[in-house]
Amino acid sequence: MLSKNKTAAIFRKEVLAMSAYKVADASGLIKLDAMENPYNWPDDLTKNWLEILKTCELNRYPDPEAKQLTQTIREQNNIPSTLGVLLGNGSDELIQILLMALLPNASVLSAQPSFVMYQQISQSLGLSFINTPLLPDSFELDLPAMLAAIAAHQPSIIFLAYPNNPTGNLFSAEAINKIITTANGLVIVDEAYASFANASFMNELTQHENLLVMRTVSKLGLAGLRLGYLVGASSIIEQLNKIRLPYNINILTQATAHLALTHHALFDEQTQKICTERTHVYDQLSSLDGITVYPSAANFILFKTPKDKATDIFTAIKQQGVLIKNLSPQGGLLADCLRVTISKPEENQAFLTALKASLENLA
Numbered sequence: 047m048l049s050k051n052k053t054a055a056i057f058r059k060e061v062l063a064m065s066a067y068k069v070a071d072a073s074g075l076i077k078l079d080a081m082e083n084p085y086n087w088p089d090d091l092t093k094n095w096l097e098i099l100k101t102c103e104l105n106r107y108p109d110p111e112a113k114q115l116t117q118t119i120r121e122q123n124n125i126p127s128t129l130g131v132l133l134g135n136g137s138d139e140l141i142q143i144l145l146m147a148l149l150p151n152a153s154v155l156s157a158q159p160s161f162v163m164y165q166q167i168s169q170s171l172g173l174s175f176i177n178t179p180l181l182p183d184s185f186e187l188d189l190p191a192m193l194a195a196i197a198a199h200q201p202s203i204i205f206l207a208y209p210n211n212p213t214g215n216l217f218s219a220e221a222i223n224k225i226i227t228t229a230n231g232l233v234i235v236d237e238a239y240a241s242f243a244n245a246s247f248m249n250e251l252t253q254h255e256n257l258l259v260m261r262t263v264s265k266l267g268l269a270g271l272r273l274g275y276l277v278g279a280s281s282i283i284e285q286l287n288k289i290r291l292p293y294n295i296n297i298l299t300q301a302t303a304h305l306a307l308t309h310h311a312l313f314d315e316q317t318q319k320i321c322t323e324r325t326h327v328y329d330q331l332s333s334l335d336g337i338t339v340y341p342s343a344a345n346f347i348l349f350k351t352p353k354d355k356a357t358d359i360f361t362a363i364k365q366q367g368v369l370i371k372n373l374s375p376q377g378g379l380l381a382d383c384l385r386v387t388i389s390k391p392e393e394n395q396a397f398l399t400a401l402k403a404s405l406e407n408l409a
């Protein structure tokens with residue numbers, strides 16, 4: 047085993063200071079912590095899928111450009127041929143590719159709280175990462191503070207999650223536009239939850255050279271596949287494509303995602319059910335004494351519990367068989383906050399029942 051001194055001589059201090067990304071063990075629990083879609087496929091589609099998998103040649107490398115899948119993504123999103131598309135092993139990999147391509151002294155800007163991987167990957171690469179706090183209560187972008195951070199740090203990349211995770215809201219489109227037109231660097235609008243939101247910057251791409259839109263199929267119902275895509279100016283995608291690993295989208299993902307995306311009516315229907323349930327869970331949470339619930343355009347809801355009770359409530363809910371996400375340890379605007387993923391009616395009900403019981407036990 048290498049001694050501490052020796053690892054310190056090999057690895058960057060940022061890496062030594064990091065903790066690995068931990069995922070809670072959900073065995074035996076109703077899993078409402080990771081924005082997964084709870085619905086399965088109908089039997090005929092599963093059958094069709096297994097037939098396709100049989101034809102996949104696992105002894106061969108996959109198509110390095112995933113041409114068929116890329117074409118399907120282009121068609122379904124009406125992406126003009128003048129724009130480039132880059133596929134990633136999850137959008138997490140696209141974030142990594144973007145950040146790996148930057149100059150060594152580059153800085154990266156995002157809002158706080160937002161998706162943790164922007165910061166995690168920036169730090170792992172030794173880049174300087176700047177967080178601008180969102181406004182309390184509304185979780186809206188603090189535009190003057192963002193513009194000041196842009197002026198002061200000239201970030202090479204700005205990440206904006208739209209809707210934002212973990213707050214669930216859509217930032218003001220006007221504020222985002224102002225950031226895009228002010229920034230000299232790239233602005234990545236991360237639309238991981240686009241299917242639940244009815245809002246997108248995809249149509250703005252042709253107007254702004256420095257804008258890129260990132261999507262994933264994870265929250266749509268295909269988290270196990272690991273597929274994300276980044277759309278933007280061909281001149282930018284061309285640079286990023288050079289550092290993408292040649293076979294980053296495996297053969298099973300290419301075949302499965304192509305099939306799934308050509309059956310998007312099924313996913314639209316599942317998304318619709320989840321949006322209906324989101325309204326129900328929101329209304330139920332709003333009616334609870336001591337709970338502050340925040341509006342969501344995604345497939346999860348953030349809510350605030352009574353002061354210093356979030357961890358107790360989270361634990362009590364877990365003891366009743368439901369796993370949600372405890373964000374309170376992150377502090378700042380997330381102090382006392384929990385996040386629940388919207389799922390099937392009976393699972394949402396189990397969560398609401400467990401929450402109510404844990405609130406009564408507090409009193």
Ligand SMILES: *Cc1c(COP(=O)(O)O)cnc(C)c1O
Pocket residue numbers: 135136137138139161207210211236238261262263264269272273274
């Ligand atoms: C979940 C999530 C991602 C990661 O998606 P993958 O494609 O599964 O890597 C990216 N951005 C945001 C805002 C997310 O919430």
